[in-house]
Amino acid sequence: MFKRELLPPTALLMAFESAARHGSVSRAAQELHLTQSAISRQVGQLETRLGCALFHRVRQRVVLTDAGRVYAAELRQHFEALSAATQRVMTLGGGGEVLNLAVLPTFGTEWLIPRMPRFADAHPEVTVNFSTRSEPFDFEREPFDAAIHFGEDFWPGASCDFLLREDVVPVCSPALRDRHGLRRESDLDGVRLLHQSTRPEQWSEWFALGEVAAQQAMRGPRFEQFSMMAQAAASGLGVALVPRLLVSELLDSGRLVVLFDRALASSKAYYFVMPESRARDKLVLAFRRWLLEEAAAGAAGAVA
Known part of the structure; x- marks a missing residue:
């Protein structure tokens, strides 16, 4: 049984995963149709909830910390599984x-x-x-x-x-x-x-x-x-x-x-x-x- 109180809002997770995958806040903002400040704010909120830094800020780039690298890989697997599950349900929906x-x-x-x-x-x-x-x-x-x-x-x-x-x-x-x-x-x-x-x-x-x-x-x-x-x-x-x-x-x-x-x-x-x-x-x-x-x-x- 998962602990619901530990789950961060999906928006925060998606903002972090996108920024981690691209290595860029601006590209994550483009992908999610948000502003750069919104992405930065959501990642910051996620780091606060987790109690650890997920990125090192290097000039215009973001570089994953060790904790961020592990978390991003785990999130990506779960997002892929959710996407596959959704596709299967959509297929079943047609009979x-x-x-x-x-x-x-x-x-x-x-x-x-x-x-x-x-x-x-x-x-x-x-x-x-x-x-x-x-x-x-x-x-x-x-x-x-x-x-x-x-x-x-x-x-x-x-x-x-x-x-x-x-x-x-x-x-x-x-x-x-x-x-x-x-x-x-x-x-x-x-x-x-x-x-x-x-x-x-x-x-x-x-x-x-x-x-x-x-x-x-x-x-x-x-x-x-x-x-x-x-x-x-x-x-x-x-x-x-x-x-x-x-x-x-x-x-x-x-x-x-x-x-x-x-x-x-x-x-x-x-x-x-x-x-x-x-x-x-x-x-x-x-x-x-x-x-x-x-x-x-x-x-x-x-x-x-």
């Missing part, structure tokens, strides 16, 4: 149901979203909201009903349903293949290799799988997301190791080609994650059932 899903960015863009029209046709009353998360999180603190995760089949306080495994293959543009005469795996030694930043050992593992000596397996630019790396490869920057299922459109269009059939099988996989608190939620269970069917169909198609 229907809402599912908030956390997804991996490239998997969501390349694999899940192209399949979503089938779910939408089967469940026209449901609105699915997508947010990207690349790492496991606490469902108690994040406003999500479910998530799609790549890794091991474990998530504290949740169940994991297997979806798909990856087969990772080397790809590049046809022009780069022809320019360098890439016909054998050993030809890659001397070509720029593109790396996924969270999988720095992957090229070394791929070369080792074929017992190919490679002096430069760890060299080359690194990318945070597979989608960026795939586009770099399609543009001719180098050769990338990517999961085949995440570049099917680029392969079908001919912008990327698979250089060699030898694939690196990952020990990890994609999972649908459902928190224990949603174990009986009919909407989450309906999405889970549909997603598992799509994954099974996709896996069967890949084998065929």
Whole structure:
């Protein structure tokens, strides 16, 4: 139970958060359509209530104190949560149901979203909201009903349903293949290799799988997301190791080609994650059932 008497007026909090975010009273005044003196007065009132300074005044700028930095970060999280809650209620106000899903960015863009029209046709009353998360999180603190995760089949306080495994293959543009005469795996030694930043050992593992000596397996630019790396490869920057299922459109269009059939099988996989608190939620269970069917169909198609 929160203590209502400790909560400062919202106007004071918004004035402080805006000034903290901009590092400027004048820009906060512009954003909130107030005068600079009004913003300064509201921040001063907040500091009085809290009993500590939130800013150092340096000429025309305001610089957060240690206490101000902590408070601003906490306020921003709560304002974002309130904004998200308001959006959800507004969506519900129009009727229907809402599912908030956390997804991996490239998997969501390349694999899940192209399949979503089938779910939408089967469940026209449901609105699915997508947010990207690349790492496991606490469902108690994040406003999500479910998530799609790549890794091991474990998530504290949740169940994991297997979806798909990856087969990772080397790809590049046809022009780069022809320019360098890439016909054998050993030809890659001397070509720029593109790396996924969270999988720095992957090229070394791929070369080792074929017992190919490679002096430069760890060299080359690194990318945070597979989608960026795939586009770099399609543009001719180098050769990338990517999961085949995440570049099917680029392969079908001919912008990327698979250089060699030898694939690196990952020990990890994609999972649908459902928190224990949603174990009986009919909407989450309906999405889970549909997603598992799509994954099974996709896996069967890949084998065929």
